[in-house]
Amino acid sequence: MGMYAERHAERGAAAVEFALVLSILLALLMGVIEFGRVWAIQANLAQASREAAREMAIKDDETLARQHFYQSFLPFGESDADAAKATVTFSKVTGLPNDACQHTASAEYTAKSWTGFFVSEYTLTGEGAMRCGG
Template identity: 45%
Template sequence: MVKGSSSDRGASAVEFALVAILLVTLLMGILEFGRLWAIQGSLAQASRDAARTAAITDSASAGESKFTEVFWALAPSLSDTLSGSTPVRNGTVGDEACRWTVTATYTTRSMTGFWPGDIPIRAQGAMRCNG
């Protein structure tokens, strides 16, 4: 068995340090993206359910309650700012163009610290009046 010189071991340590930095950065990016994607999915599902509930009951308050119930059930560990989850009716009931829409925005911060500042995530749900 041939022993490597000490300069070979030092070169290996430097190579490992360079590769490790890239791998850790990639791993943190994957974790951050996955978290944001999961939040967006929860926000979209809650928006669709809220629009559907508002359209069936013709009640904005019922839709908003449904949004809160669904979003926090899907994402119980989140604690950042949620806004705009109130359903809005566009048109009058009976018109073909009548729609209930919910546009919600959830503002969060980076979990890893790679992205400074707030990260707004938006989702919209829409449903024809009377389901």
């Protein structure tokens, strides 16, 4: 076998190795991007739920609290129309020590996957609680 044939075989092996490593690195990169995006949406959902619970604790008005939730919830990489698909429910707990009560806002949102590698959509939840009166 000549010198040229050996170099050519090495280049072919390097190309195959590169293709294998590249596919693994791309899958890893897509996973990191997807995880970061879903984490950001979930954190924003939890924050919007806390804001809605605070509004309920202060004003005890579900309509205002719901408006406050939708103004606060901005899912990363989604449109405002998609944000409106989030559902939020409110509850009130009474009979706590010192005759206190607590308002809770629970939200649920289904985010679509960007990559589609793992699942096609994620169901995320957020919850916020605030003592009555703020």
